[in-house]
Amino acid sequence: xxxxxxxxxxxxxxxxxxxxxxxxxxxxxxxxxxxxxxxxxxxxxxxxxxxxxxxxxxxxxxxxxxxxxxxxxxxxxxxxxxxxxxxxxxxxxxxxxxxxxxxxxxxxxxxxxxxxxxxxxxxxxxxxxxxxxxxxxxxxxxxxxxxxxxxxxxxxxxxxxxxxxxxxxxxxxxxxxxxxxxxxxxxxxxxxxxxxxxxxxxxxxxxxxxxxxxxxxxxxxxxxxxxxxxxxxxxxxxxxxxxxxxxxxxxxxxxxxxxxxxxxxxxxxxxxxxxxxxxxxxxxxxxxxxxxxxxxxxxxxxxxxxxxxxxxxxxxxxxxxxxxxxxxxxxxxxxxxxxxxxxxxxxxxxxxx
Amino acid sequence: xxxxxxxxxxxxxxxxxxxxxxxxxxxxxxxxxxxxxxxxxxxxxxxxxxxxxxxxxxxxxxxxxxxxxxxxxxxxxxxxxxxxxxxxxxxxxxxxxxxxxxxxxxxxxxxxxxxxxxxxxxxxxxxxxxxxxxxxxxxxxxxxxxxxxxxxxxxxxxxxxxxxxxxxxxxxxxxxxxxxxxxxxxxxxxxxxxxxxxxxxxxxxxxxxxxxxxxxxxxxxxxxxxxxxxxxxxxxxxxxxxxxxxxxxxxxxxxxxxxxxxxxxxxxxxxxxxxxxxxxxxxxxxxxxxxxxxxxxxxxxxxxxxxxxxxxxxxxxxxxxxxxxxxxxxxxxxxxxxxx
Numbered sequence: 001x002x003x004x005x006x007x008x009x010x011x012x013x014x015x016x017x018x019x020x021x022x023x024x025x026x027x028x029x030x031x032x033x034x035x036x037x038x039x040x041x042x043x044x045x046x047x048x049x050x051x052x053x054x055x056x057x058x059x060x061x062x063x064x065x066x067x068x069x070x071x072x073x074x075x076x077x078x079x080x081x082x083x084x085x086x087x088x089x090x091x092x093x094x095x096x097x098x099x100x101x102x103x104x105x106x107x108x109x110x111x112x113x114x115x116x117x118x119x120x121x122x123x124x125x126x127x128x129x130x131x132x133x134x135x136x137x138x139x140x141x142x143x144x145x146x147x148x149x150x151x152x153x154x155x156x157x158x159x160x161x162x163x164x165x166x167x168x169x170x171x172x173x174x175x176x177x178x179x180x181x182x183x184x185x186x187x188x189x190x191x192x193x194x195x196x197x198x199x200x201x202x203x204x205x206x207x208x209x210x211x212x213x214x215x216x217x218x219x220x221x222x223x224x225x226x227x228x229x230x231x232x233x234x235x236x237x238x239x240x241x242x243x244x245x246x247x248x249x250x251x252x253x254x255x256x257x258x259x260x261x262x263x264x265x266x267x268x269x270x271x272x273x274x275x276x277x278x279x280x281x282x283x284x285x286x287x288x289x290x291x292x293x294x295x296x297x298x299x300x301x302x303x304x305x306x307x308x309x310x311x312x313x314x315x316x317x318x319x320x321x322x323x324x325x326x327x328x329x330x331x332x333x334x335x336x337x338x339x340x341x342x343x344x345x346x347x348x349x350x351x352x353x
Numbered sequence: 354x355x356x357x358x359x360x361x362x363x364x365x366x367x368x369x370x371x372x373x374x375x376x377x378x379x380x381x382x383x384x385x386x387x388x389x390x391x392x393x394x395x396x397x398x399x400x401x402x403x404x405x406x407x408x409x410x411x412x413x414x415x416x417x418x419x420x421x422x423x424x425x426x427x428x429x430x431x432x433x434x435x436x437x438x439x440x441x442x443x444x445x446x447x448x449x450x451x452x453x454x455x456x457x458x459x460x461x462x463x464x465x466x467x468x469x470x471x472x473x474x475x476x477x478x479x480x481x482x483x484x485x486x487x488x489x490x491x492x493x494x495x496x497x498x499x500x501x502x503x504x505x506x507x508x509x510x511x512x513x514x515x516x517x518x519x520x521x522x523x524x525x526x527x528x529x530x531x532x533x534x535x536x537x538x539x540x541x542x543x544x545x546x547x548x549x550x551x552x553x554x555x556x557x558x559x560x561x562x563x564x565x566x567x568x569x570x571x572x573x574x575x576x577x578x579x580x581x582x583x584x585x586x587x588x589x590x591x592x593x594x595x596x597x598x599x600x601x602x603x604x605x606x607x608x609x610x611x612x613x614x615x616x617x618x619x620x621x622x623x624x625x626x627x628x629x630x631x632x633x634x635x636x637x638x639x640x641x642x643x644x645x646x647x648x649x650x651x652x653x654x655x656x657x658x659x660x661x662x663x664x665x666x667x668x669x670x671x672x673x674x675x676x677x678x679x680x681x682x683x684x685x686x687x688x689x690x691x692x693x
Contacts, residue, residue, distance in 0.1 A: 045549035046520070181638055182408070211407040211576060216620035216634035223631065238550060241622030245631045264626040282554035283624055284583035290602055291584065293558045297551040300519045 005075065006033035007232050008057070008200055013070035013092070015049070015056050015256075024304045026052040026065065028256035029351060031332065034200065039226065039233040041247030041264070043240060043279075047301055049256035050236045054202050057234075058105055059096040067092050074200075076108055107137035110198035114205040116185040120177035126188045127173030130157045130195050137196040160191040164221060183214035187221065194225060204236045219246060240283055244268055252276050255302070255312035258332050262339030272341045275313045311344070319345055360433065361395040362570045363419065363538055368392045368428035368443075370414050374643060386643045388414040390594040391428070393669075396538070398433075401564065401571040403585030403602070405578060405617070407639055411594040412574050416540045418443075419572065420459055421450050432457070432538070455485050455534035462543035464523035468515040468530075474501070475511040478530045485534055500529040504559060521552030525559065532563070542574045557584060578621050582606055587675075590614045593650045594642045596669055600676040608688065610678035613651050615688035649681070657682055 015027040027049040034040045042050045055061045057072055072091040094101045113119040120126055134141070134153040141148060141156060148156070154173070161169035164187045177185055186206065193201055203222070207215040219242065226233060235246050243250055243264070250267040252260045252275065260273035271277045281295040299316045302308055308315050314325040321344055328350035335346040370389040373382045389411045396402045406412045418425045421442055430442040432453060442453060458481075461467035468477050478500055479493045487493050498508035504525040515523055524544065531539055544560070545553040561584065563569060575581050581588060581602075588605050590598040590613065598611040609615040616635040623630050637654045640646055649667050652658040661681050669679045680686070 045551060183638060212578070212617060212620040213407060213635045214638075216622070216631055217636075219622065219631045220634050239622065240550070240624040244624045244626045245622040245629065247626075268624065268626050279550060280624070282551055284554070284557065284579045286579050286582060286606065286618065286621060286623070288583075290582055291561060291586075293561065294554040294583070296554045296558060300521050300552060301549065303519075 004036050006073075007036045007075055008034040008234075009071075009073040010053070010057070011071040011073065013053065013056060013072065014068040015052050015061055015065060016068045017065040019064065019305075021305050025307070026256050026304070027056065029070075029332075030251075030253070030256075030258050032251050032258065032261055034232050034234060036199065037226070037230045037232055038249060039235055039247045041235045041237065041243040041250045042253060043237060043243045043250060044253035045238055045301060047255065047304060048253040050253050051204060052256075053253075054111075054204055054234065054236055057091060057202065058109060058111060059091060059094060059101050060105075061096075074104070074109070076104060077199075103137075106133055106198075107196045108198055109200045109202065110193040110196065112186075112189055112193045112201065112203040112206045114208055116182070116189045116209075117177065119189060120185065122176060122178055124176075125174050126177055126180070126185075126192075127154065127157055127175075130160070130173075130188075130192045133192060134195050141197070157191070157195065160195055161188070163225070164188075164191045164194075165217075166191070182210045183217060186210060186214070186218050190218070190221065190225070194229065194231070197229065198231060200232045200234065202234045202236070205238070206235075207242065208237070208239070215242075222246070240268075240280065252279070255304075255307065257312055257329075258340075258342060259313065260339070260341040260343075261332070262336070266336065266339050270336075270339070272335055272339060272346060273313075273343050274317045274319045274345070278316075278318070311342070321345075324348075360398055361431075362398040362400075362433050363396040363572075364429070364431040364439065365395070365415075365419065366393050366429040366431065368415065368418060368430065369426045370411075370418055370423065371426045384643055386641075387594045387645070388642055389418065389425070390642075392591070392594075392596050393428075394589055394596065394599055396570055396572060398537075398570055399564070399568050400586045401573055401584055403581035403588040404572060404574045404591065405576060405581050405588060406591035407576065407617075409639055409642070410591040411642070412591050413542060415591070416459075416542055416572060416574050419538075420457055420540055421445070435537075455481070456536050457538045457540065458531040458534060458536035460524075460527055460531045460539060460541040460544045463547050464520055464527055465547075467527055468523055470515055473512050473514055474526055477515065478511075478526065478533055481530060481533045496533065497529075500533055501526075503532065503563070504529045519552070520548050521555060524548060524552075524556050528556075528559065528563070532567070536569070538570045538572065540572045540574070543576070544573075545580060546575065546577060553580070560584065578618055590617065593640055593645050595650065595679065596677070597651065597679045598677065599669070600673075600678075604673070604676050610672050610676060610683040610686070610688070611651075611680045612655050612657055612686065612688060614678075616654075649679070657686060 011031050013027050013030045017024040044050045056067050073088050074091050075086045075088050078085045131153040158169045166172050166187050207218050247264050250264050254275050259275045278297045297316050310327045311325040311330050314320045324344050330342040330344050331349045331351040332340050332342040333347045333349055335341050371385040371387055374384040376383045404412045417423045425443050431439045432442050434440050475497050478497045482493050497511055501508045506525055545556050585602050587601050592613050598614045646653050648664050649662045652662040667679050667681045669677050672678050672683045
């Protein structure tokens with residue numbers, strides 16, 4: 001692996017929502033890096049903060065939520081040409097609606113949302129929506145950095161459609177999103193996300209709403225495009241199968257905190273945190289024994305207002321250390337060469353509560 | 354239970370459901386969507402039949418016809434009544450169906466939209482009881498308490514509203530409601546696909562446990578093959594309105610006989626980074642049931658298709674004892690779902 005500096009470095013990120021009922025700490029001290037061209041999988045169940053982390057990176061956290069503290073360091077390009085340099089900006093400090101953030105969103109960091117049906121406007125053709133994005137952000141396509149003409153943008157869109165495997169791209173570009181099947185719509189969404197040659201792509205559950213065979217097609221496509229363009233991907237999902245197939249580095253989240261992170265092989269073959277282990281045990285397998293009780297994680301996800309004290313997982317954990325896990329919050333520490341876990345089974349360092 | 358073990362509880366014969374395609378001011382019928390086209394299978398008492406397929410394959414329409422939430426266009430739905438006689442639900446009208454409604458119940462996919470948010474658990478779970486003649490509130494309260502305990506919830510919760518519960522708890526409430534009338538056949542349409550991984554396992558375990566305790570029969574409709582494999586005794590695979598394969602779970606997963614079944618299995622991402630299985634994905638899309646291809650409906654996407662597949666529609670044949678497949682080449686193909 002090349003020791004390139006990270007493209008994105010999230011440092012001790014806290015995102016909170018001030019609700020009438022109290023403060024919800026949706027992301028409570030998350031830190032991870034994304035290297036150029038790497039696929040990082042963020043896995044967790046609902047309410048674990050994986051989507052809020054993604055929104056924070058894009059500065060799209062909605063009121064009453066806000067980034068309370070922490071840094072989101074992103075290496076942006078200083079100009080459109082390949083020879084231009086790079087500089088590190090802290091996205092957490094940039095105003096959400098400011099010029100700088102708008103130049104990054106879409107152009108440098110793109111998003112593939114979960115619901116392609118809801119993400120496209122139904123009253124504009126898909127082609128027009130991509131052309132619009134290209135005219136706003138597509139300076140990367142021209143060496144002189146000038147704006148793109150409508151005709152050029154349309155040609156680029158047709159080529160992109162062909163790239164993502166949409167047949168008859170010249171016709172499909174003038175279709176409305178509701179005229180496309182689920183698979184085609186998701187392909188068009190991927191074309192849109194890639195249209196401005198982003199260096200970081202955030203895929204938020206991109207295949208959750210579609211069938212397995214289409215999912216396999218879309219995952220295969222994303223892999224192929226990543227090889228071709230060298231885009232880094234943050235892949236957010238609750239599906240451990242998808243994570244195993246797509247990611248090279250995995251971050252496991254639970255109730256806004258990172259439980260464990262490390263290379264994909266270590267996470268699946270040498271999981272350390274009791275939550276990761278329990279999660280892996282509880283999925284039914286295509287090859288395992290049928291019709292026997294699955295090992296389960298007892299209890300249910302706590303309500304965000306009833307966050308347990310100490311380690312957030314301790315009420316459901318089989319290895320809980322009384323007096324320790326119940327009162328102190330374990331910090332994320334190195335526990336193996338490349339693996340980190342926040343668990344008192346491996347170290348005794350706590351975070352200030 | 355009067356029926357002996359192994360007797361079919363449900364026998365579906367040649368079930369068809371067509372939806373007309375209408376056009377113009379006079380709503381002229383210009384075609385038919387063959388959502389379910391000649392589907393036959395049986396479910397034994399106490400058995401779980403898994404019904405799988407991609408969206409639009411007709412699996413939900415099939416289950417709705419069995420529930421008689423819609424009227425089939427043709428075929429028979431033979432159900433063994435408590436008295437032991439086989440009755441055909443397909444041609445029945447509303448009033449005739451009434452006595453059979455409590456015996457066939459449904460568990461829904463989405464635990465958020467399938468419970469009435471303005472009704473307490475007592476009313477949500479107790480409504481089927483009320484409708485089926487349990488007028489006494491005290492009696493109903495006792496029964497709801499018993500049902501909540503059965504699905505692992507505390508009876509004290511019965512005066513709360515659904516919003517106070519998590520997805521997994523709500524699905525338990527939905528299960529309690531389905532069981533309130535002591536059904537013998539439970540149709541579960543994607544009952545765990547909206548749940549988190551850790552909760553999904555709990556609900557699957559609950560369904561297995563309830564089945565053995567209450568001697569329930571399940572028709573389990575799902576698209577997640579690992580879940581279907583986990584819970585089913587036999588599996589039926591649908592494609593464009595037709596059954597393409599039907600076999601005991603172990604047989605179908607060890608050696609699928611239809612290329613479509615094998616492709617579905619291969620498409621499931623394996624939760625092991627050392628076993629890469631993305632890339633051999635099935636090409637193309639599911640054809641429209643309004644204009645299916647000639648011959649075998651699967652031939653445009655099948656890598657084994659030959660001249661005969663393009664020309665002649667294959668029948669559903671028994672390839673091995675109890676193992677049915679709709680493929681001309683079923684005997685010759687050696688389909689391995691695991692790949693290198």
